[in-house]
Amino acid sequence: MNAYEVLKERGFIEQLTHEDEIKALFEKGGVTFYIGIDPTADSLHVGHFLTVMAMAHMQQCGNRPICLMGGGTGMIGDPSGKADMRKMMTVETIDQNVACIKNQLSRFINFDDGSAIIVNNADWLRNLNYIEFLRDVGVHFTVNRMLAADCFKTRMDKxxxxxxxxxxxxxxxxxxxxxxxxxxxxIMQLGGSDQWSNILAGVRLIRSKLGKSAYGMTFKLLTNSDGVKMGKTVGGAVWLDPKKTTPYDFYQYWRNVGDKDVEKCLALLTFLPMDEVRRLGALQDSEINQAKEVLAFELTKIVHGEVEATKAQEAARALFGKGAIAGSVPTTELPAADLADGMDILTLLTTIGVVPSRSEGRRAVQQGGVKIGEQPVSDAEFKITANLFTDGKLLVQKGKKTFHNVVLK
Incomplete structure (x- = not known):
């Protein structure tokens, strides 16, 4: 199968600029394409990962990826899908984020022997001559067409x-x-469907200025069956950096996706053959949990490696079997002195990051959703003391799916 057929079968493709020409290009293979990543953080997140997987499939089919780091565009910020202007970042922060993301991409894309390259648009954007740029490039853009773009229309109404x-x-x-x-x-730019207007701008610029053929393709955004973007938790985004989202938490996120979303996630975010994806997606009732385990394991293996995926899977199974594997679930060390006079439950929950705020913790406690050492806690004033720990360890649970080990030091 060529790249178009693979992406189509797995459900990636949303829009194409010139469908017949693109199909013909992929039948020949050897297409050089790019995907842009603005360095708004020092790690990729799950939303980025969908386009990274598309890039990997394209490369496996004999095409050449360019990973474009937005060291220049990151200084402005993409307004697409944003209700407000992005927070401005310093050059130092942007460059640090670029370095971190470059390191992550090498885990998913093969850069050996020029089979893929990483470039940074800071190389040509940061030192532009504004007058020359307006005369050379700005003349090919009409304000009327730009204002018709969805990303601008939404903001104009604010x-x-x-x-x-x-x-x-x-x-x-x-x-x-x-x-x-x-x-x-x-000759081709790829991106999420929210990038359609920006991609069209580049295609039109090349065709207008150079009289050459250029193409664009967008992918469906990663959303659940209700149309809500996936990759968000109470604690924030689901990151690919294990320091920001632990392998266990990453595994658990995918282990707990909705039943209706399993097949789509298997198709978009793993390399499993589509026959196996469809078989797993067709499982019903309690058997769908088997498919969720496969999804969580395969995705964690791609992002964090097989060893971490195995540890996360064993930890999840043990926890739900009334046991815990030390070191395999999120762990926070606390000085014993912090518990000398007792630490209230809300302070503990926020300190270890199980809840984002005291008010959220209070609600969880009052609703009976918090356990300390497998014992329910219903009093928001409950004090955590050292005598509750066993061998210096205490397991904290919120709801059915969130576990955290606290270790005294």
Whole structure:
């Protein structure tokens, strides 16, 4: 199967600029394409991972990926899908984020012998001559067409409006495509469906300025069966960095997805053959839990390696079997001195990150959703003392799915 057929069968494709031409290109293979990643954090998250998987499938089918780091565009911030302007980052923060993300990408994409490359648009955007840029590139953009883009229309209706800074983002991204075409013979841009307007801008710029063919493709966003974006928890985003989301928490997130979302996630986020994906997705009632375990294990294996995936799976099974494997679930060390006078339950829950706030912790306790050492706690003033620990360890549970080990030091 060629790349188009693989992506189509697995459910990635949302929109194409020139479907017949793109199909023909993939039948020949050897297409150089790019996906852009703005370094808004020092780690990729689950939303990014869908496009990374698409990139991996494309490479396996003989095409050449370019991973474009947004060291330049990151200084503006993409307004797509945002109700407010993004927080401005310093150059130092952006460059640090770029370095971290480059390291992560090498786990999923093969960069040996130029089979894929990483570039940074800071190389051509940070030192642009504004007048030359307007004359050279700005002339190919019409304000009318730009204002018709969904990402701009949404913001124009808001009281805060759209800053001129953000208005330039589309032009910058279009210019990225032009630069990659000229530098690396890149003829296609891929991205999430929220990037459609920006991708079209680059395709049109190349066709208008150079008279050459360029193409765009977007992928469906990772949403659940209710249309809500996946990859968010009470504690925030689900990150690929184990320091930000532990392998256990990562595993548990996928182990607990909705029944209706299992088959889609298996298709989009693992390399399992589609026959096996469909078989697992067809399981019903309690048997669907088998499919969820496979999803969680396969995805954790891709992101964190087989050893961590195995540890997370064994820990999850042990916890639900009334046991815990030390070191395999999230663990926080606390000085014994902090418990000398007793630590109230709400302070403990927020300190170890089981809840984001005291009010959230209070609700969980009052609703009977918190256990300390397998004993329910219903009093928000309950004090945690050292005598509750066994061999210096205490298991904290919130709800049916969140576990955390506390260790005295």
């Amino acid at each position: 009281e805060a409006g759209l800053s001129f800074l953000e208005f330039n983002y589309m032009i910058m991204q279009g210019y990225d495509f032009l630069e990659l075409y000229n530098r690396h013979n890149c």
